[in-house]
Amino acid sequence: MGTSQSSSGPGAGVPLVPPWADDIDPNEPPDGGSPPEGEDVPKPGALAPRARFRDARRGLGRFAQSGDNRYLRRTLGHYVRTGYGGSATMSRRVGGVAATAGRLNGVLQSGRSPDGSALRDAALASGNDVNVVLDAIVEAASPADGTQDRESSRHAVRDALTDLLVRFPDADLLALTNAQREFVIERYAALDVYGRFCLDLKKTIMDKAPDPATALRRLRQVREFISQQVAAAFRTVRERGAPATTANVARLTAQALRETLNVFEEYTA
Numbered sequence: 154m155g156t157s158q159s160s161s162g163p164g165a166g167v168p169l170v171p172p173w174a175d176d177i178d179p180n181e182p183p184d185g186g187s188p189p190e191g192e193d194v195p196k197p198g199a200l201a202p203r204a205r206f207r208d209a210r211r212g213l214g215r216f217a218q219s220g221d222n223r224y225l226r227r228t229l230g231h232y233v234r235t236g237y238g239g240s241a242t243m244s245r246r247v248g249g250v251a252a253t254a255g256r257l258n259g260v261l262q263s264g265r266s267p268d269g270s271a272l273r274d275a276a277l278a279s280g281n282d283v284n285v286v287l288d289a290i291v292e293a294a295s296p297a298d299g300t301q302d303r304e305s306s307r308h309a310v311r312d313a314l315t316d317l318l319v320r321f322p323d324a325d326l327l328a329l330t331n332a333q334r335e336f337v338i339e340r341y342a343a344l345d346v347y348g349r350f351c352l353d354l355k356k357t358i359m360d361k362a363p364d365p366a367t368a369l370r371r372l373r374q375v376r377e378f379i380s381q382q383v384a385a386a387f388r389t390v391r392e393r394g395a396p397a398t399t400a401n402v403a404r405l406t407a408q409a410l411r412e413t414l415n416v417f418e419e420y421t422a
Contacts, residue, residue, distance in 0.1 A: 231421055233414050240414035254406040256295070340380065
């Protein structure tokens with residue numbers, strides 16, 4: 154389900170973008186050119202307002218009871234706009250997702266290169282136990298630091314790799330194809346955003362759904378809806394002609410997330 158934590162989410166008066174968050178500007182093109190004219194840039198140090206998730210929780214309660222995606226769209230719109238001050242600010246808040254995506258891409262590529270000996274050694278030492286290899290990839294891409302963000306990231310990396318093996322049962326984790334690696338990056342990004350959503354609002358679904366089984370179904374709906382939107386955003390970014398090279402995967406991921414959050418914010422229009 155992406156994350157098992159249940160909380161009431163962050164309250165008012167805390168920075169919308171904490172000072173320790175990874176800061177990858179999605180407005181900056183991967184080639185280092187100038188950002189598009191007219192793009193809004195969030196003010197540093199902005200604090201969250203009171204009742205920041207009130208409207209999102211209201212819509213999510215209706216979604217939890219009915220399963221109607223219209224309420225989910227409305228929830229995501231308020232979640233981005235009022236919960237995080239808009240897509241520009243929330244893009245900064247989830248900058249760590251893009252940073253980890255870049256590291257994950259490098260780890261997945263290193264398995265087939267001369268400097269990827271750590272992964273190969275882990276595989277050989279375990280008799281090619283897939284769980285040991287998965288744990289090694291998670292640790293290399295997102296080493297534990299005790300924060301909720303990092304735990305969410307680690308869950309998302311692991312779940313993305315598991316989804317890869319479901320979709321591509323014959324995939325070699327030490328020699329993924331480009332298509333397989335792109336699938337992992339996209340899926341990871343979506344699952345980490347879903348994890349952030351769960352940290353903030355999962356409790357509302359658990360409280361408002363008619364029963365626990367329905368709550369789990371609603372969470373799966375949210376997970377797949379976010380995944381579909383993130384995948385569509387990655388397609389949009391690629392259609393603009395930016396190649397997914399090792400050097401710019403983090404930037405491309407940041408742009409895809411910004412594209413996704415723009416779409417979500419428009420649901421309140």
